[in-house]
Amino acid sequence: MKTNDALYPIREVSNLTGVNSITLRAWERRYGLIEPVRTEGGHRLYTLEHIEQIKAAVKLTEEGIPISQVKARLSQAVPQVKEEIHQGDYDYLSKIVDATLQFDLDSLSSELDQLFQDVSDKALFEILKNASQLLAVHSSETINTFWESQVLPRLYTRLRFSTRHVSLHASKKLWLQAEDINGSIVVLVLAAIRLADKGFYCVISPNPQKNNELLLNSIKSSHCQGLVVVDENQKLDKTHWQGWVTDHPSLEFHFFTERADSFDMGNVLQCHGYNL
The missing domain is CATH 3.40.50.280 (Cobalamin-binding domain)
Known part of the structure; x- marks a missing residue:
């Protein structure tokens, strides 16, 4: 884990993934699915990658895979998820979220310009949707306003081109x-x-x-x-x-x-x- 990775408490992870806190703790203790970061006081914190792993685990269980077998299958599911989130080895999602939380206008503008240029529409939509959901858990109007001020003009331009036909x-x-x-x-x-x-x-x-x-x-x-x-x-x-x-x-x-x-x-x- 990089030292500047955004970290999320278990209640926010539960809201983002639909998996309640009790189940997340059970998955950790019984099956070793996710190993969260621990604070000095023992509180669990999760990275963006943890959140994507949990979502992948949920999809596997919905496909009928027993929870006891999910960890073995997760290594196959997670790369598929990462293909939608990353371009090569570059983690756009983390970069965009971190730049927004730090109110770093230059970095956020640069990352978004590169993102819109480099990735497919499917990957672009997935990254922006996840970024919006992750930023929303901070419940900060200032953060959301800063984020929307940069991403919405680019999206409205894309929408205009999409409606031209x-x-x-x-x-x-x-x-x-x-x-x-x-x-x-x-x-x-x-x-x-x-x-x-x-x-x-x-x-x-x-x-x-x-x-x-x-x-x-x-x-x-x-x-x-x-x-x-x-x-x-x-x-x-x-x-x-x-x-x-x-x-x-x-x-x-x-x-x-x-x-x-x-x-x-x-x-x-x-x-x-x-x-x-």
């Missing part, structure tokens, strides 16, 4: 919002870019609206033909949105969430799920 008169327009107020505008724009590549034009709302009547008014007023919900924090209210789909059969419903293929949202003709 979309006919604004012929394309479907979709109202796009986060599932909850803690959603990142960065992740919303990433979702809009992915949908633009499929021929959709998104109206991005930074303020999520859960009141159905007000939401419907917004959709109609903006001449949208559907709704997109981005579930960044694994809090998708399936019951609520199933009711929305039933009540508004003429509107398409798109949603981004972890493991979207595991969500049965009913009418497949108007519901479209995407893995976040």
Whole structure:
């Protein structure tokens, strides 16, 4: 571990990975899956690489691999994850997060310029999504503002190029919002870019609206033909949105969430799920 690696306490790691603290401790004690850094007081701290390993372990268990066998398989899963996070041996994610936390404008600008130039769209989206989620755990408006001030102009430029081939008169327009107020505008724009590549034009709302009547008014007023919900924090209210789909059969419903293929949202003709 590098001395300047960002470190995260177990409660924040639990929020990022969906694995509760008790389970993380059990995985460490019984199976030796993750070896966190220890403070002098014995508190566990985790690096970005630990977080990616935990996510890889979760995927293996969901594929039916017993937890007792995950450590042996993890060595095969982690390189696959790293291919999405690293370009060669260069760890863009750590560099970007560290530069943001240190408010190092020159380094962050340089890292982002190189990132946008060097990596594929898939890897770019994965890195920026993870960076936004990791920075969000600090609950600092100053950090988030600094981060967004650098990444959003670059993403809006990418979005503009992605929508150049979309006919604004012929394309479907979709109202796009986060599932909850803690959603990142960065992740919303990433979702809009992915949908633009499929021929959709998104109206991005930074303020999520859960009141159905007000939401419907917004959709109609903006001449949208559907709704997109981005579930960044694994809090998708399936019951609520199933009711929305039933009540508004003429509107398409798109949603981004972890493991979207595991969500049965009913009418497949108007519901479209995407893995976040």
